[in-house]
Amino acid sequence: MRHLLTHGAGLLLAFCLLAPSGARAEGAKVLLYHHVSSETPSSTSVTPATFDAHLELIAEGDYEVVPLARIVDALINGGTLDPRWVAFTFDDAYESVATTAAPRLAERGWPFTVFVSTDAVDTGTGPVLDWDALRALEAGGATIANHTLTHEHMVRRRSGESEDAWLGRLAREVMGAQERLEAELEDPLRVFAYPYGEFNAAIAHLMQSLGFIAFGQQSGPVGGTSSPYAIPRFPLARGFDSVDSLAEKLRTEHLPLINPDIPATLLSADAGAPVLEFTVAESSGLRPGTLTCFIGGQPKTEVSWQEGGRIRVQAERPLWAGRTKYTCTAPHPDKPRVYYWHTHLYIRPHSDGSWYSG
Ligand SMILES: [Zn+2]
Numbered sequence: 001m002r003h004l005l006t007h008g009a010g011l012l013l014a015f016c017l018l019a020p021s022g023a024r025a026e027g028a029k030v031l032l033y034h035h036v037s038s039e040t041p042s043s044t045s046v047t048p049a050t051f052d053a054h055l056e057l058i059a060e061g062d063y064e065v066v067p068l069a070r071i072v073d074a075l076i077n078g079g080t081l082d083p084r085w086v087a088f089t090f091d092d093a094y095e096s097v098a099t100t101a102a103p104r105l106a107e108r109g110w111p112f113t114v115f116v117s118t119d120a121v122d123t124g125t126g127p128v129l130d131w132d133a134l135r136a137l138e139a140g141g142a143t144i145a146n147h148t149l150t151h152e153h154m155v156r157r158r159s160g161e162s163e164d165a166w167l168g169r170l171a172r173e174v175m176g177a178q179e180r181l182e183a184e185l186e187d188p189l190r191v192f193a194y195p196y197g198e199f200n201a202a203i204a205h206l207m208q209s210l211g212f213i214a215f216g217q218q219s220g221p222v223g224g225t226s227s228p229y230a231i232p233r234f235p236l237a238r239g240f241d242s243v244d245s246l247a248e249k250l251r252t253e254h255l256p257l258i259n260p261d262i263p264a265t266l267l268s269a270d271a272g273a274p275v276l277e278f279t280v281a282e283s284s285g286l287r288p289g290t291l292t293c294f295i296g297g298q299p300k301t302e303v304s305w306q307e308g309g310r311i312r313v314q315a316e317r318p319l320w321a322g323r324t325k326y327t328c329t330a331p332h333p334d335k336p337r338v339y340y341w342h343t344h345l346y347i348r349p350h351s352d353g354s355w356y357s358g
Contacts, residue, residue, distance in 0.1 A: 027221030027253035027341075028071045028085035032233040037096040040127070042238040048100050053243045054236070055104060058086055061250065065110040068143060071222055072191060072213050075231070081223050083253050088112035089215070089233060091147060091193055092120070093134060095127045102137060115147035115193035115215075118180035131184045138185055145189045146181060146212065148173040155198050155266045155347055156355055167206050174210055191215065196358075197235075198323065198347055201262040204229035218263050218325060218343040223254020225281070230262050232343060248339070253332060255340035256281035258309070264345040269353040273315035276326045276344050280309040284340060285333040291340075293328040295319075303328070321350040 034044035036051045046054070058065065068087045075081060088105065090097045093116045105112050114137060120128045129137070138144055148154075152173055157166045174192060181188035190212060194203070197217025207214040207229045220232035234249045258279040267274060276293075280286050288305045293313045295301050297320060304312045313326055324346045332338035349355050 026081045026223035027083040028081040030087045030233040032235045033090050035094050035096045036100040046241045067111040068113040091115045093129045098133050113143040115145050117147045117151040118177045119149045143189045146177045146192045149176045151195045199264050200266040204262045218345045220341045220343045221252045221254045225257045252339050252341040255342045256284050267348040269349050272318045276313040291330040295326050296324050319348050321348050322356050
């Protein structure tokens, strides 16, 4: 106590350096896996050995593996999203989740969530778990949640489909899957993951009106200015799953923004190079010129820093058809090796309006 009193001024200074403008550090991490197997497509798989290395890294670091519901509760209720929090999620309920991932997580007593497209489970399409297996995971402490009935690309309107008809069809995808989950399971969580991580503002608003919290696949840590209908996750699959790369992601913090947009945009078929704009909150302590943005398939990305923390990110070339992420990072002003991280997803059809596969 005496130390605190006599060194008050020094402590205050230290506090200011660590927490610019009184900001609290935020940035819970939600990890996204599909298969944990050496036999499945690499774009959606990590090997069991890599998965073991990930678990070891998290166990040895200063992290706490929490149920997804803890992160959701903190986000909705204005609680602090501790940067040490890590949640495991698995999309599509593949067999390797039960055979390979679940036993490893159970050994450490770590919770996880599985997002399920219910039609595939009902019809036994592909290497997916059946309801008995999902019930067994649930009985073991896993959370099961909603990933639509049919794993639709939600942004794709059918030809001649009105906006109302489109949103009505999506609502049936979500509510139909929730009915199936509630009929088959004890206590499915009312949270949702967008198939392929594809959504836009209209779909995020639909999820809000249906009373669902929703997760995307744009990478980044979760913080107070993350939309509850567009929560970021870090996808882990071969090529992006090295231990070093995971360690870097686990050290990130949430970049607080002023009035953030929904972080995904559906572009028109004739879209060129979209400009991403957002405003960084002063509480971040971010210094002008320290933000770097990467755009998939582009040589170099220009970032301009305007008055009041307004950031403008311009791609050099038009985006290809498909999903393109603008990923912006900046070194934390006070914490060595810690990065702020923010991602915005763009979805673009081919120039003739047709859609890419997958
Ligand atoms: Zn999926």
